[in-house]
Structure formats: C-alpha cells, structure tokens
Amino acid sequence: MPTLIFPLSRIEGHAQVVIEVQGGEVISAHFQAIEFRGFEYFVQGAPAEQMPVIVPRICGVCSTAHHVAAVKTLEDVYGVTPPPLALKIRELLLLGQIIQNQATSLFIFTMPDRLGVASLFQATSSTSPSTGSGCASEQANAEIAMRALQVRKAGTDLITTAGGQFIHPIKAVVGGVTSGIGPEEATAMRTELSEALPIACELFDCYWEMSLAMGERIGTWGDDAPACYITAIADRRPNYYGDVIHVMCPDGVARASFSAHDFRVHLTYQETDYSYAGQTSYEGEVMRANSLARVNMARRMGTPRADEYLTRFHEAFGQPAHAIMLFDLARGIELVYALERAMEILAEPLDHEDTAVPHTPRDGEGYGLVEAPRGPLIHHYRIENGLIVQAEFIIPTVHNALAIERALRVAAERYITAERVDMELEHAVGRVVRAFDPCIACATH
Amino acid sequence: MRQFAVLQLSGCAGCEVSLLNAEAWVDRYKLVYMPLVISAYDVPEVDVLLVSGGVRTDEDLYNLRRAARRARQLVAVGTCAISGGVANLGDRDEVRELFLAEAERRHLPRLLPRIRPVDAVVTVDRYLPGCPPTPELFMAVLFTPTDFKVGKTVCRECGRKKRRDMRPTHLIGFEQGEVLPDVCLINQGYLCVGSSTRGGCRALCTRPGHPCVGCRGPSDTFIDKLSSEWFTSIQRVFAAMTDIPAEEIETALRSPQLALFLFQFSDYAGTGRPPRPKEKVL
Ligand code: SF4
Numbered sequence A: 001m002p003t004l005i006f007p008l009s010r011i012e013g014h015a016q017v018v019i020e021v022q023g024g025e026v027i028s029a030h031f032q033a034i035e036f037r038g039f040e041y042f043v044q045g046a047p048a049e050q051m052p053v054i055v056p057r058i059c060g061v062c063s064t065a066h067h068v069a070a071v072k073t074l075e076d077v078y079g080v081t082p083p084p085l086a087l088k089i090r091e092l093l094l095l096g097q098i099i100q101n102q103a104t105s106l107f108i109f110t111m112p113d114r115l116g117v118a119s120l121f122q123a124t125s126s127t128s129p130s131t132g133s134g135c136a137s138e139q140a141n142a143e144i145a146m147r148a149l150q151v152r153k154a155g156t157d158l159i160t161t162a163g164g165q166f167i168h169p170i171k172a173v174v175g176g177v178t179s180g181i182g183p184e185e186a187t188a189m190r191t192e193l194s195e196a197l198p199i200a201c202e203l204f205d206c207y208w209e210m211s212l213a214m215g216e217r218i219g220t221w222g223d224d225a226p227a228c229y230i231t232a233i234a235d236r237r238p239n240y241y242g243d244v245i246h247v248m249c250p251d252g253v254a255r256a257s258f259s260a261h262d263f264r265v266h267l268t269y270q271e272t273d274y275s276y277a278g279q280t281s282y283e284g285e286v287m288r289a290n291s292l293a294r295v296n297m298a299r300r301m302g303t304p305r306a307d308e309y310l311t312r313f314h315e316a317f318g319q320p321a322h323a324i325m326l327f328d329l330a331r332g333i334e335l336v337y338a339l340e341r342a343m344e345i346l347a348e349p350l351d352h353e354d355t356a357v358p359h360t361p362r363d364g365e366g367y368g369l370v371e372a373p374r375g376p377l378i379h380h381y382r383i384e385n386g387l388i389v390q391a392e393f394i395i396p397t398v399h400n401a402l403a404i405e406r407a408l409r410v411a412a413e414r415y416i417t418a419e420r421v422d423m424e425l426e427h428a429v430g431r432v433v434r435a436f437d438p439c440i441a442c443a444t445h
Numbered sequence B: 001m002r003q004f005a006v007l008q009l010s011g012c013a014g015c016e017v018s019l020l021n022a023e024a025w026v027d028r029y030k031l032v033y034m035p036l037v038i039s040a041y042d043v044p045e046v047d048v049l050l051v052s053g054g055v056r057t058d059e060d061l062y063n064l065r066r067a068a069r070r071a072r073q074l075v076a077v078g079t080c081a082i083s084g085g086v087a088n089l090g091d092r093d094e095v096r097e098l099f100l101a102e103a104e105r106r107h108l109p110r111l112l113p114r115i116r117p118v119d120a121v122v123t124v125d126r127y128l129p130g131c132p133p134t135p136e137l138f139m140a141v142l143f144t145p146t147d148f149k150v151g152k153t154v155c156r157e158c159g160r161k162k163r164r165d166m167r168p169t170h171l172i173g174f175e176q177g178e179v180l181p182d183v184c185l186i187n188q189g190y191l192c193v194g195s196s197t198r199g200g201c202r203a204l205c206t207r208p209g210h211p212c213v214g215c216r217g218p219s220d221t222f223i224d225k226l227s228s229e230w231f232t233s234i235q236r237v238f239a240a241m242t243d244i245p246a247e248e249i250e251t252a253l254r255s256p257q258l259a260l261f262l263f264q265f266s267d268y269a270g271t272g273r274p275p276r277p278k279e280k281v282l
C-alpha cells in the first residue's frame, strides 16, 4: 500500500501529514512542517533592543506572545522590573491574543469539521455528513462566520488598545510599556468586549453541542493514551504572562515546576530529518501543551461564566481529561475567561501612574517566558556589545509535536485495515491536527 | 459575485490575519481559496489573487507560477511579498552561510538560496505595502472606494506636534520606555521615519508612542527614486529638527530593524530591477 499524504488546511502555516502503511499496518505517522525562514540565524547581529519589533514577525498569529517574550528576555538580561501598571497592560495584550486565537481556532478552523463543510466562508458541503445539530440548522454558515469574526475582532481591537499595532504590537518596551490606556478608550473597549461575550458564549454553546454530536457520529473523542501536560500558568485566575513552568503527570499529580532558565534540565529537544520543526519531550515522555494542559491544571478560572463552563467540563470529562477533541472545548472556556478578565482589568484605572522605569542596557544572557495560546513559549538571547550573538525560540507547537504524531497514529490505525483505507481518515487527520492548533510559522521560525 | 483567492507563500500569516479583520468582504466577495480558513487545495480562476509572503522554497515558486496564471489581477500584499520582508535579514553573507549549512541537512521542500519578491517571478498588477496592511487598506484594494483618502506620509496622519524648543542631541534608541503624548517622537530623540513613509496606516504605531519603522515603504515622492534619496530626506528632517550628528542617524538607519522595511521599493536587494511605478502602489 502506498504512502498517504494529507496536505493540511485551516491551521496556521504550511504542513502535511504523511502516513506510511504496509499490508494494512501503520508503519509511521509523521507531521511535517514544510516551511522555514531561519529567524535564529538572521537575528544574529541585530541590536538587542530591536528584538521586540523584529520577532513578532515570526508569526502573525502568535505575534503578541513573541513581542512580550522578547521584552521579558531583555529585561532579564538588563535586570529591570517593570512597574505594576505595565504588567497589567501586558496582561491585557496577552488576553487579546487569547480571544483572537481561540475564537479563530474554534469558529474558523474547527467549526467547519462539526458542520461538515470546507469552510465557514463557503456554503458548499463537503463529503462528510452534516451533524444535524439544532444549532447548525438555525443559523446559516455565513451568519456564524460574521459573528465569529465579530468575536475575534474584539480580541484584535484589544491587542490594538493594549499594544498599539494590531498584528505586530509595539507598545511593550524594556522597562514597561510606552503608554497607558485612557478612560475613554478603556470604556469603549469594555463595551465592545461586553457585546462580544454573549455572542461568544452562544457560539460556544452551539460548538459544544455540535462536538457532542460529532463525537457520537464518529464514535470517538480522540481515544489516545493519557500524556503529561505542560503549562506556564498558575492554578487559578490564569495569567498568561507566565512565571514558572508546571508539569502534570498523566494521572493528574503535579510533577515538576521550573523556571525558564532551567528548561534544558527537563525538556529534551530533538530534530528530525522529515520536518523543518523539531520535537521536545519531557524526561523522555510525550507531553501536551495548549488549552487542555491549562484547563487540566486549572482549579478555577476566577470569572463567573468561565467558571460555569469549567465546572461543566470537569464534571463531564474528568480532571485531567485526555481525549483529543477536548482541546477544542477547553479553548472555548479560555475564550470566555479572557473576555471576562479583560473587562475586569479595563474597569481599573490604566493611566494613573508610570508605565515604565528607566534602564541601562548591558550585555549578558537572559530568558523570557510567556504562556502563548499554544503553551509555554521561551525566548533565550545572548548579547555581546549590544548585539544578539545567539537567539533560541522554544516553541509550544514543538512541545506538542510528539503528541500530535502519537494521536495521528491512533487515528490511522483506526481507519486503516488490511483491506482498505476508510475515507474518514482524511477528516480524522484534520480534526486531530486542528485540536492541537499547531502553528507552523512559529514551530519552524 | 466576484471571486478572490489568497496565496500564502513564506511569511508569517499576519497579512491573512489582518484580512480576516476586514470582515466586510464576507458578503460582497466570494473567497474561494485560502488554506488558512478553507479546505481547498487548488486555486481556481479568480478575479483577484492576493499573494502574501516571499518566495523562499521551490514549493513557493511552483505555487505562485501556477496560481498567477489563473488570476485576472494579482496583488502583492505585505512587505514579504513586495521585498522579501523580514527574511531579508538573512541575506547578509555570514547569515546565508550559516543558514545554508543548516538547510542542506534537511528534506523537502528545497530552500532557494535567497528569498525573492513576488514580482521577481510573476507580473504584479498592484502592490499593497504594510507589515501587515491594515484591514482598511485591504478593503481599499478589494473595492477601490471613491471616498478612500490617505495622508501622503505617516506624519500627516500622526497628529503629534513638531516643536522648535526641543532639540535632542542624541538618539535614544527604540526601547526607552515612556514617551510624552502629543509631541513628535523626533523631538524626543526617537528615530522616527514617518516623514517619508507612505501614509494609509493611520499612524497606528506613532500615536501610542512607537517610532515609525517604515513598513509601508516610501511615499509617492520617493517611490520611484533611488533609496538614497529617501535616506537623504530623512537626514534632512533630522538636521532641521535636532542636533543629532548625521553619522549617528546614518548608522541607525542602516540597522536591521529599519532595513527590514526601508528601501523596499527602490533598488531593492541590489537586483537592478526598475522601481515600482507609483500608480500601482496603494
Ligand atoms: S508583510 Fe509582515 S505581516 Fe505580512 S507576512 Fe510578512 S511579516 Fe507577516
């Protein structure tokens, strides 16, 4: 039997899945990143202070996380502590990113799988049968698309409010942020978020229902084995700003906590010859980052509606929960949380005190950690004579690479027999990969 | 309904994300190909093809050539498509060597020795510069609204006041924390190149206090001239407004962050190609 190649769509970047089969047996399932630009090389020689403007261009989807990670890395090198107001504005920036990303992943990337269409922007049905869910029939796809775009736009606007530029933010600078947020702007932003919240909840309710229907139709929620989970946020009121990395065992027991400086002690990075992206493992084990890792470790979100969803999730699926499709539902909980939490912060004064402290640049080495939508992101720079001599970007999608391949293998084994390849495999491959919401531009950089 | 497609080459997807923010096209244009949001594996015949990202791999080259044949109009979108963008930083000799040594170890698809702009491969009908272009600019390129007006330069859209009584003697770099509201960033010692950068972005970086890095490229005045003229004009602005030594400005203007964007239209990357005609640039 031949090698099966599945080009991927509705994910960020260029990637494909290659499954090798022999006599009905799955030999390998590879997730290949097929682009590469070489950021680690070409930032060498750049003046260190310019990193916060250069590195967001690693990825237009995760740009905010890179922007903040770059600033945190430089602050680590220079020994600067930004004032509390700056931290609040950076938190808002990262919440904007969560809203934008989770809304995109839920409604634009994965909702079509539940509706059985190729895209929300096209009404054409694909070969897979419709879910028959009440939500789907009540609303035309185009209308879902418009509402989904409204929710994600609230996230983008929040990034603009807190970060200046809307895709590649510029407001976070070493020592703080360039400016606060005035009361009028804050109120306008809050209003926009409060309008987006009920829409997000309604879409998410639909999504939840459709996911249940889909699980029933295909007979699985992604039945891969349990794994370790990794995230950089503490257990309640998630702050994506990140301080320490936590690892949880498959059985739910906390296993380790370590700072970005020590990541090499715990995480092992390896390259492969079939992909431009590498893979990391935790002490030799497969691990999972992204929404499900955070929700598995969350005791409370700390905002009312998000907590309702979290309770519902834990009750329905247990804690920790392991099925692959639950990554998607966990994303919805975070979307609701980020909308609510951003509204809370915007109700506080945000231009009443200094937004930055002075600093003196110096040479040295530093690390910057952020919980990006896809998991813990670490930047590591070495600076000599004010110039970058070494830069490393430890990317969340790379933490997930082994988990993605393992889940793909399970799916492949489910649909491939000695006699035939079930056509459902193509859809399954898409669903599995999208559940991890990989970002190829970041993973290869 | 008119049809359009988005071909993403090697870039960051920021251009696509920006397009998604311009939601008003949804009921006026049919989007038929854009792998980021649609499961479709081939570009059909379209009225407009937006191309983002630079030509980095042999896949990019192939996909671009194939798609261009099916498009009535081709728009190069974003700095990467127009000049190679951020990846141009890798075109310094020492970096290229590192890069190629690394790249050869790996498989598929093959990397080209350097990143190339879209118009080095196919004919481009319009250019939409920006990193990324704003949703408003995307709408303008898709619909050509008659009431769409932009300032000639970023300065015209900025609203910060240039003052005579503040003459800095040194640049303070990009990362110096809090800035004064309403006062021109040049007066505060920042290397802002908004005075000769193309308007249309609504000065979204300079308003909250970050100097313009020139991502929209030169204004119409400089677009079909050599980059040295843009350069000189920026020098002149600093000479008039500050007491910063010319050499200091010169060095800073050649720093990577600005080199990403500056000079993207004129004599780009030393290929000897003619400058882009200003009528084609939005
Ligand atoms: S022009 Fe800027 S936003 Fe667009 S793909 Fe390139 S780096 Fe990303």
Ligand code: SF4
Pocket: B154, B155, B156, B158, B159, B160, B161, B162, B183, B184, B185, B186, B192, B193, B194, B195, B203, B206, B211, B212
């Ligand atoms: S130079 Fe920069 S800060 Fe000053 S007015 Fe022009 S765009 Fe604004």
